[in-house]
Amino acid sequence: MTTEPTVGLLTVPWRWSRRHLFQSPGSSVLTLLAAWLLWKVLPSAVNWALVKAVWSGDPAACRASGGACWAFVTEKYRLILFGIYPYDEQWRPLTAIVVFVVMMLASAHPSCWRRWLIWMWAGGLVLVGILMWGGVPGLPYVSNDRWGGLPLTLILSATGIVLSFPLALLLALGRRSRLPAVRAASVAYIELWRGVPLVSVLFMASIMFPLFLPEGITVDKLLRAQAGIILFTAAYLAENVRGGLQAIARGQFEAADALGLSYWQKTRLIILPQALRLVIPPLVGQFITTFKDTSLVVIIGLYDLLSSTKMALSDPQWRAFYIEGYVVAALIYTVFTAAMSYYSQYLERRLDRDRRRS
Amino acid sequence: MKYFLSAAAVCLTAAVSLPAQAGQTFDAVKARGTVTCGVHTGLGGFGAPDAKGEWAGLDVDVCRAVAAAVFGDAKKVRYVPLSAQQRLTALQSGEIDLLSRNTTWTMSRDTASGLLFTAVNFYDGQGFLVNKKLGVKGAKDLNGATVCVQTGTTTELNLADFARANKIELKPVTIENFEEAANAFVSGRCDAMTSDGSQLAAIRANQTPNPDDYVILPERISKEPLATAVRQGDDQWFNIVKWTFQAMIEAEERGVTSANVDDMTKSSDPNVQRLLGVTAGMGKGLGVDDKWAYNIIKQVGNYGESFERNVGHGSKLKLDRGLNALWTRGGMMYAIPVR
Known part of the structure; x- marks a missing residue:
């Protein structure tokens, strides 16, 4: 027997909180603990970040207020975002950021997963290259040792992800190959690169590698770092892809063989589409990791977003306000990584729906 | 196979122990048209980009002065920001032509690392x-x-x-x-x-x-004598970098500044005439134009000017000259005679 409870003003929030916050004694304790923490932390954080904050002005004004000194960011935001890219040309890296965001959005929707996507990325990366380097009429040449900030982070991570992916597919397939030499080479590659931290890869690329070259011959610093990131990421991605390959039922392989498909046809049409769908969460996880790991290039003197923030802080007048600088850098990183992980959740839901329908 | 291996060995040996011929760095610099200078990734007053991304600082001024001496144009510098771990290797491997990056001059760096320090441009401690x-x-x-x-x-x-x-x-x-x-x-x-x-x-x-x-x-x-370094093996280049800095101190000693350098060319002081290339011949020994020091002073300034602008009371650091004053004022900066 169910009696309809009287619906008062508080009934809905009451029910909602009963279900979500106080369902069991354990969750009640956690809720109260979280509320206590917020009560302790939030007022002073809001006070610091908003109420007492200084939005523009000089360091003396910041010191006087005792709040967050967003004036530092107002003053230095172009240095943080674009590093030492020539000041008057900074619309170019800004356009490059827009190009990247558009390409990422276009790649996001499954209805766009067509062959033209590959061409779009190829064309987009060339366009970014032209924008950043210049050297064509109307765009003065800018050497890549002046690139920095957010565009550099995006270039390193997007190029790293895009170029490591094909390599990862080959490695994953190679590791499951029936040919012993191919299998051994793939295993050796993957284990070698996974056995080394990215920091040491970058160190090797930037410090040891030049010593092996004849004097006077140097390979560009950015290129060395980019190559290191691609080769490193490929090893991790390959293992993710292999996980997907192993989850495919044997019947799928046999059915494909029975249809008389060649190895490459079978792989491209039957196996990979299913395998990749299974491993979307770890793939996105790896993409996020790669995006964040690019900040390690700080040790080889490249100005990614984090190091350009650090550089902006080298001004002795503003040096005391490092927290504000790092908070802003963290926010920018969070926007990108949060977008990636929400997208991954959306994609899983959508692909699940597809599967249920079939 | 044996032949291939020995050929590879020869190549490798050549690659790692290529004897640097005299003039190699200087020739490369002249051919390239810019000086590649290793600087700090960001140390206010010594080497850091300003709000517009242009490099400035006491160490950066050494790079600019070398470019002014070699090319007559202080802008012909390509800056390579280096982390502390990278800096020595970058010089050894030839990625940069000189290192002007807040680096302490020590014996082991001078000997074992294959570097040569040219002059101390800041005495710190x-x-x-x-x-x-x-x-x-x-x-x-x-x-x-x-x-x-x-x-x-x-x-x-x-x-x-x-x-x-x-x-x-x-x-x-x-x-x-x-x-x-x-x-x-x-x-x-x-x-x-x-x-x-x-x-x-x-x-x-x-x-x-x-x-x-x-x-x-x-x-x-x-003791932290912060000095500029070059790679071993090119004596001429070593001399250019060394004398570039000496010229900046000599100019301060003689009272030649970026503002009065044109008037000073009319000076009757033979020391000033030699420094500014009025008396011909001083640039020849370095392999640069006789106006080398004139260009440095005109475009970068003398050491005192550089100091005041970047780290002295005209800057945000507001350092006293201290040990970095001229020897005539109780400091350690003592120019070797330009003659």
Whole structure:
């Protein structure tokens, strides 16, 4: 027997909180603990970040207020975002950021997963290259040792992800190959690169590698770092892809063989589409990791977003306000990584729906 | 196969131990048309990009002066920002032509690392910054004091050595991040802060509520002669970089500045005439134009100007000349005669 409870003003929030916050004694304790923490932390954080904050002005004004000194960011935001890219040309890296965001959005929707996507990325990366380097009429040449900030982070991570992916597919397939030499080479590659931290890869690329070259011959610093990131990421991605390959039922392989498909046809049409769908969460996880790991290039003197923030802080007048600088850098990183992980959740839901329908 | 292996071995040997011919670096610089200069990734006053991304600083001025001497144009520099770990390798491998990056001149770097230091452009040393309220006159009065220090640096080791040598007890408060250490000191968590003198002066001028309440104690517990370095094997290039800096000090000694350098070419002082290329011949020995020093002074300025602009009282660091004053004013800067 169910009696309809009287619906008062508080009934809905009451029910909602009963279900979500106080369902069991354990969750009640956690809720109260979280509320206590917020009560302790939030007022002073809001006070610091908003109420007492200084939005523009000089360091003396910041010191006087005792709040967050967003004036530092107002003053230095172009240095943080674009590093030492020539000041008057900074619309170019800004356009490059827009190009990247558009390409990422276009790649996001499954209805766009067509062959033209590959061409779009190829064309987009060339366009970014032209924008950043210049050297064509109307765009003065800018050497890549002046690139920095957010565009550099995006270039390193997007190029790293895009170029490591094909390599990862080959490695994953190679590791499951029936040919012993191919299998051994793939295993050796993957284990070698996974056995080394990215920091040491970058160190090797930037410090040891030049010593092996004849004097006077140097390979560009950015290129060395980019190559290191691609080769490193490929090893991790390959293992993710292999996980997907192993989850495919044997019947799928046999059915494909029975249809008389060649190895490459079978792989491209039957196996990979299913395998990749299974491993979307770890793939996105790896993409996020790669995006964040690019900040390690700080040790080889490249100005990614984090190091350009650090550089902006080298001004002795503003040096005391490092927290504000790092908070802003963290926010920018969070926007990108949060977008990636929400997208991954959306994609899983959508692909699940597809599967249920079939 | 055997042939291939021995060929490979020959190539490898050639690659790692290629004897540097005289003039190799200088020839490469001239062919390229720019000087590739290794600088700090960001150290205010010494080497850091300004708000517009243009490099400026005391170390950067050395790069600009070398370009002015070689090409007559101080802008012909390509800057390569380097981390502390990279800097020596970048020079050894030929990625840069000279290193002007807050680097301490030591014997092992001069010998084992294959480098040659040309000249000290800043004499620094580790010291202590204290609040005047503490009432200490010297570092040895700091017995029992808490000292803010950045972790993982030689600064920390020097502090321990100093305490042991003087049989006093110092309580180091080690903090990973330099800015955080400075903030901790200013907010009163430690009695003293230790770091290089130039850094302490920067904290005093910019981060304390009232700089006059703070004092840098007179003792220096380490020697940090910060110098410019080139790769071994090109004596001519070594000379150019060495004399570029000498010209900047000589100009200050003779009172030649970027403002009056054109008038000074009419000077009757033979020393000034030689420096500014009025008397022909001084550039020939270096392999550069006779106007080499004129170009340096005109475009970059003499050492005193560079100092005031970047780290002195005309800058945010507000350092005193101290050891970096001319020898005639009680400092260590002593120009070798240009003759």
